[in-house]
Amino acid sequence: MAKRDGSSTLTENVTKKLRSDILSGQYEPGSPLTVSELAKGFDVSVAVVRESLTRLATQGLVLQNPNHGFSVKTASEEELNNIIQARSINESEALRLSIAHGDLTWESNVIAAHHKLSQTPEFKEANRTLAVREEWSDIHRQFHYELIAACPNPVLLDICRRLWDLSEFYRHYSTPRQQVRDGRAEHKALTDAVLSRDGDRAVEIFQAHIRLTADILFDNR
C-alpha cells in the first residue's frame, strides 16, 4: 500500500479491503481490530486505519467502544432476524417501486444479471476456493441489486445496500452443510414475477426467499 493508488485515496482503498475482508469472513466476529497492527499490515499510518474503521463502525460492520478500540461486529440469531426483517421491509418496497418505474434497459439488465447468476455454480462441487465463492457472492448481490435498481429513491436504495452488507456478514459464518441450498428456482421465479411487472407476487417470493435464508443459516428446522 503506502503510496496512493490511482486517483483514489489511501483511506478508500483500506476501507474497501477491510470491508471485503470482514464480509468474506477473514476475521472472527467480535475479534479485536487493533489499529496499530492493521496499520503495520497495510503499511499505512494509524490515521488511515482509524478513519477506515470509523467508517465501517458507522455502517455497523465494526464495533467501536470508546477507549477500547474497534472489534469485528458480533453475530447472533436474533440480530440476523432483525436484519432480515428490516431488509424485508425496505427491499420489498424498493422492489415495488422498481417494478413500477423500470424501463426497457432495466428489464434487460435484470435478465442479464439473472442469466449470469443462473450460470454461475455456487457450492455444489466441493473444493471451491474462497475466490470462487466471493465471485458468486458478487454476482448474487448484483442480481438482487438489479431487481431494485429502477427504484427512484436513492435514500431507500442506500438503506438496502447497507442492510445487504449486514446480512452478507452472516453468510460466511454458517456451517458448510448450510450452504447446499440452491436458490436457483427462487431466483427464476423472482425474475419472472419482476419481468411480468407483478409487484405483489414478486414481493411475496422475495420475502419467502430471504426468510428462508435466515432459517437455513441458523438451522431453524
Added chain:
Amino acid sequence: MAKRDGSSTLTENVTKKLRSDILSGQYEPGSPLTVSELAKGFDVSVAVVRESLTRLATQGLVLQNPNHGFSVKTASEEELNNIIQARSINESEALRLSIAHGDLTWESNVIAAHHKLSQTPEFKEANRTLAVREEWSDIHRQFHYELIAACPNPVLLDICRRLWDLSEFYRHYSTPRQQVRDGRAEHKALTDAVLSRDGDRAVEIFQAHIRLTADILFDNR
C-alpha cells in the same frame, strides 16, 4: 475543548456538537467544512475533526469528496421527498411493531412525552430564541421516538433514528411562514390511536402527518 470531558472522548464531543450545529442550521447547505478551521474553532487537532466529519459523512449529514474535503449536505425538494418516503416505510412498520409489543411502561412514556410536547410552545409567539426552538425540536423528536420505542427491532429503530436526523436537517431551512403550522391536533390523534392499540389508524395518521411536513416545507401548492 482541548481536554477530555468526563469519560467520553474528544471525538465524541466534537461529533455531537457538529451534528447539532448542522441540524440547527448553523451552516448553509453545501458550505465547505474546512478541517483545519474547525479544529481551530474547537481547539482540537485535525485528527479529531476529521474523524467526526467522517462519522457524519457516513450518516449522510456531511458530504465527503475525496481530495476535496467535506461540506455540509445539500438540500433539495426531491431528496426531502425521498427521505419522507423512507421514513414513512420504516417508521410505519416500527410503529406497528411498537403498538404490538409495547407494555404498560411504554404506554406511560408515550403519555408523558405527549404531555410534554403539548405543553411546549413551538413558534406561535415571535421572538423565539434559537435555544427555545432547539428545545422544542428535542421534545418533538422524543415524542416521535417514544411512539416507536417498543419496537423490538434495534436495526429498524436505528434506521428510523438516522432518517429522523436527515429530515430534521430540512426543518431549519424553511422560511418563517412555513413554521406556523401547529401539529398539536395531529399529535393528539396519533397518541390516541397508539394508546388504543389501533395500528392501522396510527399508521394512517402518521403518514398524513409526515407527508404534510414535506408539503409545507417546500410549499407544494
Added chain:
DNA sequence: ATATTAACAATAATCGATTTTGTAAATATG
C-alpha cells in the same frame, strides 16, 4: 488470606508536522 494501592505495559486517542493534491495566478509559447 484477602483487600488495597502502586507500578507497569499495552493500546487507544490525540497531536503537530510533512507530503500530496487541486486551483488559480503568472509566465511563456505559438
Added chain:
DNA sequence: CATATTTACAAAATCGATTATTGTTAATAT
C-alpha cells in the same frame, strides 16, 4: 491574442510521535 505551461499557494491526506486511558501484575497493607 489565445492557449499552453509553470509556479505558488491553500487545503486535504497522511505520517510518526506524544499523551492518556485501561487492565494487569506486583507490592504492600489489613
